[in-house]
Amino acid sequence: MRGLLAVAALLLLLGAAVAFHQATGPRPIGWSGLWQAVWAFDPMNFDHQTVMALRLPRLLAAFLAGAALGMAGVLLQSLLRNPLGEPHILGLNAGASLAVVVCLAFPLGVFSAPLLRPVVAATGGGLAFLLVLLLSSAGRLGLTMTKVTFCGIAVSALASTLTSGVLLLDEETLATVRLWLLGDAAAGTWTTVRAAAPLLLLALLAGWALAARLNVLALGDALATSLGVSLLKTRLLGLVVVAVLCGGAVSMVGPVGFIGLMVPAMARRLSSLDHRALLPRAAVLGGIMLIVADAVARWLLAPRELATGVMTALVGAPVFVLIVARRMKE
């Protein structure tokens, strides 16, 4: 019963978020306009053009990216047993951005093709995260919360420095990625959404399929092993899924942070701690959150637009501080 209620509430929220996003656009287009644009598209109608070429891809990109980042947050936090597990903090976003920028700046054949952008981003993010894990699992105390976080921040800094280095020497690429690099849903286009959507849906399903294993993992390493869950395999699978989720999200909207930090905390209140329910709810919640963040970013200083990533950082950074202040007693 409670579960059904939560699902209904989430769907209602999603509707409201879409309406809000729609209402904050600079050009007032009513629901009927939206409906017609989708179902009776008239290429000569400017409103229809706006909806189909700008709003819809932006909305879709925001929802898909938010869903991916939300689920990635839950996966990371469960796999690392660390409430600060978040793609942006742990270096995935910066690694993905670097990979995309490198492939755009240097002619690397097929890898520079827009269709492969999500894959390139996923590879970059995955490699950066691997580096973080390698660095932080060294030492006597192993993979502690503080160490993973610090290494994530350092690797992020490394990747962003390299990115800005590449861009400084290549102004042409800088012009094309400037908006995207700030983390902005406005950078979402049909090309990037089409390239990323199938991969993301697959990864979301794969993440959901891991739910049962994550439930067992939550009982502790020793018990999980004795229950027949292979720790290494689960972690590896989880990390691949997380990398693809972040890569897909970054390829559309750029490095938007903190969604993966806020969503799991909220989703855990909305649902049981059973990952089978938690993961899809976190995904939907993440989608809603990014849509709302984008809408607020557009509305706050209208007619000027704030980057979506700035908006999420303004809310997410205090959440980060709160979690550190509360949960880290060392």
Place this chain on the structure above:
Amino acid sequence: MPLSASPLSAQALQFSHGATPVLRDVSLLVPDGRLTVLLGPNGSGKSTLLSLLARLAKPSQGAVLLHGQDIHQQPTRAVARQIGLLPQTPLSPDGMTVAEVVARGRYPHQGLLKRWSAADDAAVAQALAVTGTSAFADRTLDQLSGGQRQRCFIALALAQETPILLFDEPTSYLDLRYQVEVMELIASLPRDHGRTVITVLHDLNFAMQYADRLVFLKQGRIHSVLEQVTACSAAQIEEVFETPVVRATHPQSGLPVFLPVSGGSR
């Protein structure tokens, strides 16, 4: 004992952590030139009493008197020239040599212009000699054993040239050999150098072997003060520590030794 013979005294001290009282009405005279040991079970307030005597915290009521005057009414520097302290866990900055650490004990004697003098040199050299640390004066602290390091911090307190020295569990975390090393040094300070020493000790039998005077604390109050170690009875220890013991006599020193009674938790 007249008040004048006691450079440091506590008068009706009260102290609490939040709502829990730690010390209730503690009065104590510290006699000049002797080794006083504070003893008591965990949570009896002995370390708190020491930190109040060292001016590290302010009592909620009562006062610590240094030469008859409230310690908190006197300038920090002036107190630092009278009372030295060896805290439980001093920090040792990376890459400092022993001589450099000990030299910091001279801080209360230096001024804005007079940043180093011949007296400072002499005090540091003597502190190193007394604690037997001259030989490794130029080594860094991380190259030393636990006992050697503890002796360096005692040297720091000695270089401060204060008549009164306070030690907070100076032998904790040390091997037996180093415990003996450190206790021998501390016991020599009143005997050979006329210092007044107060120390918190965890180990009952070390206290018996080295103390001139025992102060027992229990539940934030002074339970009893023994001017003679030999007067300590098994009954008294049982009362303070709430565990049965038997009294034996050290075959060499003739001082009392207390041994727990096995299987006797009553």
Place this chain on the structure above:
Amino acid sequence: MSGYRVVHCGPLMLRLHKRRAMLCLFLALVLLMAAVLALGAGGTTGWSAPWAGGQGKVLWDLRLPRLLLALVCGAMLGLAGATLQSLTRNGLADPGLLGVREGASLAILVLLFFLPTAAPELRPLVGLVGGVSVVAVTVLLARGGIERMRFILIGIGVSWFLSGLIALMLVAADVTMMQTAMVWLAGSLSGAAWSSVRMAALCLLIGGVLLFGTARAGDVADLGDHLGRSLGVSMTRLAVVRVAAAVLLTAGCVSFCGRLGFVGLIAPHLARLSVGGGQGALLSASALWGAVLVMVADTVGRVAFAPIQIPAGIVLAVIGVPVLLGLLWCRRDRF
């Protein structure tokens, strides 16, 4: 005790460590020579006829103030970093990581937007207020124990939030203002003028006097709270003075050349490796190394890819990030 020499000079009596004093002197000499080289490096002029006509003008009006500003700001950041690392007893403390820099930047940005006519002399003061408030907030949030990693993580979170606010302000500002602010924030020394050199030097002087004046007390404070107090140091007052000095130095640097990162992180470590010793030696060597770092970064950024000028901030990040990773690696057993 070997290695020390007592110096008498009128009423002043102090003790110098011969090797460390020589090392600092050597560092200063190297810095001077490098500065002379940097002055000559660049597109339009060499040392052939430096004072002739237009070339002299380039040297006097552009390069010399820029070089001096780099030296002064580097020294300021080195001092600030050394102080923050000693105070938090954590080698990862850096004005940039603790949010001090962002706090100062935001405060100065507010001043620029709402009082564009305000004298530039006000900037370091306003930055000081911003930086100190950030430190206060971070200390409150961390609730005791500024010596733990948690404190730095909270500082990082706070600086993320402040960066968000800075981005918000930039969007809200009008276009010309935004461009000025962007160039300033990027951490570039290209706008150096004699007036800013003078102001920055004043900040360095004040901060330096405060820090070197409390260096001996700082030495004692390094031994821990209890020992420090029993040796007659009022620990709270000392911490307040030193934090204020470190923030003033950071704010001064931010006011005149924007956000230069990693200097405050690296310089103290280089100082410890090369010179070592107590606060006095650490502060002197950190200041010298900071000056070296910023000057080299600025010159490399100016010359390496000419005519493209790379802001010193980016060159510093290229050096600084690997150092940060290395520091984390060295501390892998500690947290």
